[in-house]
Amino acid sequence: MITKRIIPCLDVKNGRVVKGVNFQGLSDVSSPIELGKYYSENGADELVFYDITASAEGRALFTDILKEVASTIFIPLTVGGGINSLDDFDRVLKCGADKVSVNSGAIRNPDLIYQAAKRYGDQCVVLSADVKRVGGEFRVFAKGGREDTGMEALSWIKRGVDNGAGEIVLNSIDTDGVKKGFDLEMLDAVCKIVSVPVIASGGAGKAEDFITLFNTLPKVDAGLAASIFHFGEVNIMELKKQLAREGIPMRI
Amino acid sequence: MIVIIDYGVGNLYSLTQSFKAIGAEVIVSGEKAVIRNADKIVLPGVGAFEDAVNKLRATGLDKVIIEEAQKGKPLLGICLGMQLLFDKSYEYGEHKGLSLIKGEIEPISKVIPKEYKIPHIGWNALHFGEKKHPLFKYLNEGDHAYFVHSFYGANCAESVIATAEYGEELTAAVASGNVYGCQFHPEKSGEVGLKILRAFCEREV
Numbered sequence: 001m002i003t004k005r006i007i008p009c010l011d012v013k014n015g016r017v018v019k020g021v022n023f024q025g026l027s028d029v030s031s032p033i034e035l036g037k038y039y040s041e042n043g044a045d046e047l048v049f050y051d052i053t054a055s056a057e058g059r060a061l062f063t064d065i066l067k068e069v070a071s072t073i074f075i076p077l078t079v080g081g082g083i084n085s086l087d088d089f090d091r092v093l094k095c096g097a098d099k100v101s102v103n104s105g106a107i108r109n110p111d112l113i114y115q116a117a118k119r120y121g122d123q124c125v126v127l128s129a130d131v132k133r134v135g136g137e138f139r140v141f142a143k144g145g146r147e148d149t150g151m152e153a154l155s156w157i158k159r160g161v162d163n164g165a166g167e168i169v170l171n172s173i174d175t176d177g178v179k180k181g182f183d184l185e186m187l188d189a190v191c192k193i194v195s196v197p198v199i200a201s202g203g204a205g206k207a208e209d210f211i212t213l214f215n216t217l218p219k220v221d222a223g224l225a226a227s228i229f230h231f232g233e234v235n236i237m238e239l240k241k242q243l244a245r246e247g248i249p250m251r252i
Numbered sequence: 253m254i255v256i257i258d259y260g261v262g263n264l265y266s267l268t269q270s271f272k273a274i275g276a277e278v279i280v281s282g283e284k285a286v287i288r289n290a291d292k293i294v295l296p297g298v299g300a301f302e303d304a305v306n307k308l309r310a311t312g313l314d315k316v317i318i319e320e321a322q323k324g325k326p327l328l329g330i331c332l333g334m335q336l337l338f339d340k341s342y343e344y345g346e347h348k349g350l351s352l353i354k355g356e357i358e359p360i361s362k363v364i365p366k367e368y369k370i371p372h373i374g375w376n377a378l379h380f381g382e383k384k385h386p387l388f389k390y391l392n393e394g395d396h397a398y399f400v401h402s403f404y405g406a407n408c409a410e411s412v413i414a415t416a417e418y419g420e421e422l423t424a425a426v427a428s429g430n431v432y433g434c435q436f437h438p439e440k441s442g443e444v445g446l447k448i449l450r451a452f453c454e455r456e457v
Contacts (some may be wrong), residue, residue, distance in 0.1 A: 001417050003375045003396065040442065045375055071269040077442050096265040098440065121299055123371055123400045166371065197373055202379060221374065251375040251396040 003249045004214050005045035005222035006236055007199065008229040010035060012081075015061035021190060028036075032065050033072065039229070040073045043237035045251060047073065047226065048101070051081030063095050069097020069164045083247025084108065086236060089116050093124070101126040104142045106160065107149055110154025122196075127165035129157055131172035131186060138186060145173045149249055154193055162192045168194060171201040179228070182213045187220055197221035206227055208238045213250045255290035257317070258309045263300035270439040271319040275449045284316050286427065292453070293320060297332030299402070301312070301341040301357065304332055305349060312352055321352050326455040327431045334426065334433030335403060343403050351432045355408025360401070364419040366382040376416040376436075378424055378444075385413035385427055390447035397424070397436035397444055404435060422432070430455070 011018040016030040051062045079092040080101030130141040131153040138153035172183030182203045201224040227235045244250040271278040308314040321327045329337045337449045340356035377398040405423035414425035426433045438445035
């Protein structure tokens with residue numbers, strides 16, 4: 001039976017993990033390589049690296065680091081941040097990324113998903129959508145959630161899947177950082193219109209939030225979080241054992 | 253020396269690194285002489301069957317792979333690389349494969365229930381049946397491997413050495429003598445995957 005996935009997300013800026021994490025046994029808390037290794041050895045089913053670098057030098061550093069991460073970690077690796085062209089896809093895939101996540105780049109260039117899916121396959125293209133409720137509808141936001149694009153989110157996501165996105169990361173801006181649980185209503189709306197895997201993001205504050213997520217919405221494939229894992233509020237292996245006890249299929 | 257065949261299909265970085273991680277000597281090459289000289293051959297692959305098999309034929313690598321396999325050299329196909337070993341595939345048409353494994357590649361949509369998502373992406377448990385193949389000697393029943401695929405090996409019962417349950421029992425791995433194939437990605441399956449690669453490295457010519 002296929003398992004539900006638990007995915008930690010690491011923000012990397014100029015080669016360092018933002019908000020470095022203080023795990024036992026880690027000598028360098030902001031090293032993407034050390035942290036990636038820690039997570040992969042401690043139950044993470046997949047890793048997401050998000051490049052929030054602004055400069056070209058920072059980006060070159062990021063690709064070097066990716067290579068090193070990919071040579072020590074043998075679980076799926078998704079890379080996002082600053083992906084605007086097929087060249088960007090090529091750059092991170094050659095460093096060992098398995099999937100590439102697009103967000104603002106796909107909003108600027110709607111053809112990007114189609115082109116990338118055609119060249120690298122649907123399984124390689126992840127559409128990451130930052131979504132917020134505005135005036136009674138779900139609205140897509142760009143630039144890390146700062147800019148309202150005016151686009152209705154469900155049709156945007158549907159179009160992305162039709163164009164070849166093989167997975168959706170749905171990040172609810174409304175629940176992000178609130179730590180009161182995932183945005184079940186928004187996730188349900190998305191699960192109803194797409195047939196590709198949906199990864200829930202935004203709002204997890206405790207282990208119970210993941211139990212509620214998978215029990216309420218069996219069509220959700222994975223739960224993604226950052227700070228609660230980074231700050232040790234939720235230990236991934238413990239979380240997975242707890243989910244397994246609840247009857248949710250997990251890789252233990 | 254293990255050769256990972258480079259024929260312009262897929263990303264070979266992780267695969268190369270995973271062999272290095274278990275201490276194997278590995279080289280990535282598309283040269284016939286290198287492939288003939290290697291002790292073991294790995295045939296990777298991501299993407300479409302037709303494109304991949306055409307590339308193998310255009311370069312003449314198909315013949316080299318078949319000849320070396322027939323000499324008894326251990327050969328491991330991974331994901332699309334496994335599918336290429338079959339007689340034929342029904343992915344967007346009908347295409348002939350290398351015929352090293354008896355059977356056909358068919359869409360999983362043909363056999364799995366409608367509510368199951370396609371592709372089959374994620375970690376799934378491996379089931380070995382009554383007799384565990386030596387390729388899995390370091391594994392336990394139910395260990396998880398990472399899958400990403402929409403097509404699967406059908407009509408290959410005599411070669412199946414592992415299955416995964418996805419609304420239906422799907423072929424997860426095959427073997428016929430010295431020819432092995434994994435539908436999942438050992439290079440993305442953590443410790444479990446590395447254990448499979450280690451067992452493959454220990455197979456004798």
